[in-house]
Amino acid sequence: MREVGIVGVGHTKFGKSGVPFGHLLSLAAVEALDDAGIIPGEGHGVDQVIVASMGAGMINRQHGVASALVDSLNLRPAMAETVENGPASGASAVKLAFMAIASGMADVALVVGGEMMRVVSGWEATDFVATMLHPEAEYNYGLTLPALAGMFTRLCMEKYGIAETDLARVAVKNHANAMHNPVAHIQLVPDLAAITTDEDALIINPYVAEPLHVYDVCPVSDGSAALVLCALDIAARFKHKPIKIAGIGQATDTHAVAERAVPTDLLAVRLAAAKAYAMAGLQPEDVDVAELHDAFAILEIVEAEEVGFFPRGQGHLAVRSGATEIGGKIPINTSGGLKAKGHPLGATGVSQLVELTRQLRGEAGGRQVVGAKTGLAVNFGGFGNNVVATILTKGEE
Amino acid sequence: MQIDKLEQSLRPAEREKPPYPAKYITMANGQKLVVHQAVREDVPVLLEAVRPLIGVAKDFYDIVAARLYAELLGWYRFRVKDEYCLVGTIDGEIVGIVNGREVNADVGMSYHTMAIRQGLRIGAQLFAAKMEYHLDFLGEQEVWIVAESPNGFKRWMIEYELEARPQTWHELGGVPTYVLTQALWQKHKGAKCGGRRPVSDELLQTARQMILPQTYAQLPGWRR
Numbered sequence: 001m002r003e004v005g006i007v008g009v010g011h012t013k014f015g016k017s018g019v020p021f022g023h024l025l026s027l028a029a030v031e032a033l034d035d036a037g038i039i040p041g042e043g044h045g046v047d048q049v050i051v052a053s054m055g056a057g058m059i060n061r062q063h064g065v066a067s068a069l070v071d072s073l074n075l076r077p078a079m080a081e082t083v084e085n086g087p088a089s090g091a092s093a094v095k096l097a098f099m100a101i102a103s104g105m106a107d108v109a110l111v112v113g114g115e116m117m118r119v120v121s122g123w124e125a126t127d128f129v130a131t132m133l134h135p136e137a138e139y140n141y142g143l144t145l146p147a148l149a150g151m152f153t154r155l156c157m158e159k160y161g162i163a164e165t166d167l168a169r170v171a172v173k174n175h176a177n178a179m180h181n182p183v184a185h186i187q188l189v190p191d192l193a194a195i196t197t198d199e200d201a202l203i204i205n206p207y208v209a210e211p212l213h214v215y216d217v218c219p220v221s222d223g224s225a226a227l228v229l230c231a232l233d234i235a236a237r238f239k240h241k242p243i244k245i246a247g248i249g250q251a252t253d254t255h256a257v258a259e260r261a262v263p264t265d266l267l268a269v270r271l272a273a274a275k276a277y278a279m280a281g282l283q284p285e286d287v288d289v290a291e292l293h294d295a296f297a298i299l300e301i302v303e304a305e306e307v308g309f310f311p312r313g314q315g316h317l318a319v320r321s322g323a324t325e326i327g328g329k330i331p332i333n334t335s336g337g338l339k340a341k342g343h344p345l346g347a348t349g350v351s352q353l354v355e356l357t358r359q360l361r362g363e364a365g366g367r368q369v370v371g372a373k374t375g376l377a378v379n380f381g382g383f384g385n386n387v388v389a390t391i392l393t394k395g396e397e
Numbered sequence: 398m399q400i401d402k403l404e405q406s407l408r409p410a411e412r413e414k415p416p417y418p419a420k421y422i423t424m425a426n427g428q429k430l431v432v433h434q435a436v437r438e439d440v441p442v443l444l445e446a447v448r449p450l451i452g453v454a455k456d457f458y459d460i461v462a463a464r465l466y467a468e469l470l471g472w473y474r475f476r477v478k479d480e481y482c483l484v485g486t487i488d489g490e491i492v493g494i495v496n497g498r499e500v501n502a503d504v505g506m507s508y509h510t511m512a513i514r515q516g517l518r519i520g521a522q523l524f525a526a527k528m529e530y531h532l533d534f535l536g537e538q539e540v541w542i543v544a545e546s547p548n549g550f551k552r553w554m555i556e557y558e559l560e561a562r563p564q565t566w567h568e569l570g571g572v573p574t575y576v577l578t579q580a581l582w583q584k585h586k587g588a589k590c591g592g593r594r595p596v597s598d599e600l601l602q603t604a605r606q607m608i609l610p611q612t613y614a615q616l617p618g619w620r621r
Contacts, residue, residue, distance in 0.1 A: 121551055187516070188426055188516050188517070190425045190426060191423075191425065191426055191427030194423050194427045195425050198423045199591075200423050200592065200593070202588070204422070204424055204518065204522075
């Protein structure tokens with residue numbers, strides 16, 4: 001199997017897009033191609049294009065977006081597919097591009113993740129996301145992702161002693177990180193007391209799905225992110241030294257959350273991370289920086305435990321101690337995470353790897369983790385029923 | 398008739414209204430939003446705060462800014478009856494403006510809500526303050542409201558479950574009218590309307606400075 005690395009990254013500002021969906025995808029793609037030193041047109045050398053999007057068909061009424069993107073970027077006759085795996089579409093697309101190169105079917109692949117969700121109301125967006133839940137056991141009863149996350153959070157709070165302020169601490173940390181990330185959706189650092197204990201806290205930070213407040217939940221965002229992958233044996237052609245994709249693991253869990261043996265576990269996260277570590281030959285303690293899928297604040301805490309950074313039930317204590325801040329034991333969501341950088345579903349998994357690539361290149365500016373050589377990303381589909389973990393490593397200097 | 402007397406005769410008879418007592422709300426970033434009632438002499442500076450947004454089509458800022466400008470000018474030049482204006486400031490800087498009019502003892506007419514600073518839900522707090530003025534301090538039974546932007550529709554019509562009353566003609570024109578009744582206000586105000594009173598003299602003095610915004614997120618690159 002050929003080794004694969006990342007040689008180009010691109011990322012639009014997350015938030016509310018002012019351009020059509022296809023254009024949004026192309027903005028990140030062009031930036032990534034340029035970053036790699038690829039000039040579209042004759043002899044471009046891109047063999048495979050994969051687009052990750054969950055809602056292009058349903059929200060934007062567009063199918064076949066990968067085919068359209070290839071043409072608009074003048075990358076014909078590259079192979080092209082669109083991938084949908086819920087909010088884990090981005091990391092799935094990277095996995096498939098990795099497989100295409102590792103197998104020898106392609107030398108160079110462009111992966112673009114994108115979503116344009118703010119063309120519908122928040123209620124419609126919540127309903128659209130809920131369509132990935134079990135149609136008979138969950139969706140039909142009005143369950144939504146925030147509702148499931150609320151129940152999951154309550155169980156974890158009761159079992160492990162997590163407080164609402166612990167969730168808010170995750171938000172404050174990630175928003176502070178986002179202040180150093182120019183592409184982050186939200187540029188505001190909440191004050192812990194203002195959103196938790198002040199007299200007006202429940203007015204400015206109301207419950208969304210008790211015990212989750214507004215600041216415990218990611219925003220609805222538009223945006224796109226892109227990566228150029230290549231076989232390491234041809235990486236010298238490109239502008240940047242490659243960041244190696246050292247490990248990828250993926251695992252699934254029951255579709256209906258109620259069927260899980262231990263409802264406070266995120267088993268697919270644990271299994272996906274274990275596979276990625278095994279493939280990379282690394283351990284949790286080898287990871288210098290992580291991007292975890294914090295669509296809800298509780299997920300960052302529990303995922304950090306499931307990937308082995310902290311013992312079960314102690315993730316919130318690590319947040320309290322500052323261990324997950326930049327400069328702490330294991331900085332998590334230096335980009336601002338989904339919480340503050342934003343969560344355009346199909347873009348998220350790609351965006352996480354853009355951040356890790358920048359960290360490992362040493363290009364992360366004010367949010368740089370000094371000396372970072374290994375990064376882990378967890379991209380979480382459904383309510384944890386399909387999870388992709390990816391490990392990136394920096395080569396020797 | 399002298400011109401001055403003629404002009405005087407055009408001015409509407411104003412009804413004495415109880416004042417809106419200033420309040421402050423601690424926003425998510427810890428800053429204090431002070432909401433206080435503007436007086437007529439404040440209007441020139443308010444017009445300057447609004448004017449740059451008249452050219453911003455995104456999110457219907459242009460129509461809201463243009464109409465708010467005209468309404469404030471109409472109040473300043475004595476051409477609107479029983480209008481009022483509440484201003485939101487943070488550290489003395491104008492971050493949002495709301496206005497409306499008392500139609501009679503039972504009915505209020507909501508005009509506009511403009512959040513100049515974005516991202517802190519300032520518009521939501523100012524809209525709630527405006528409803529508080531109509532329904533708690535002026536003692537009206539209902540407020541007539543229209544939305545000129547989808548954001549406004551989401552914030553007011555949906556979140557407050559406003560009563561649709563399309564047959565009622567709002568002063569802003571043909572946009573369908575919705576109504577916040579006392580019953581709906583009592584249902585929602587606990588979750589929507591924040592704030593503490595009294596405001597300290599120091600905080601209120603700072604608020605009354607009404608410093609003009611130097612930049613607007615809606616106008617990238619623009620500086621006063």
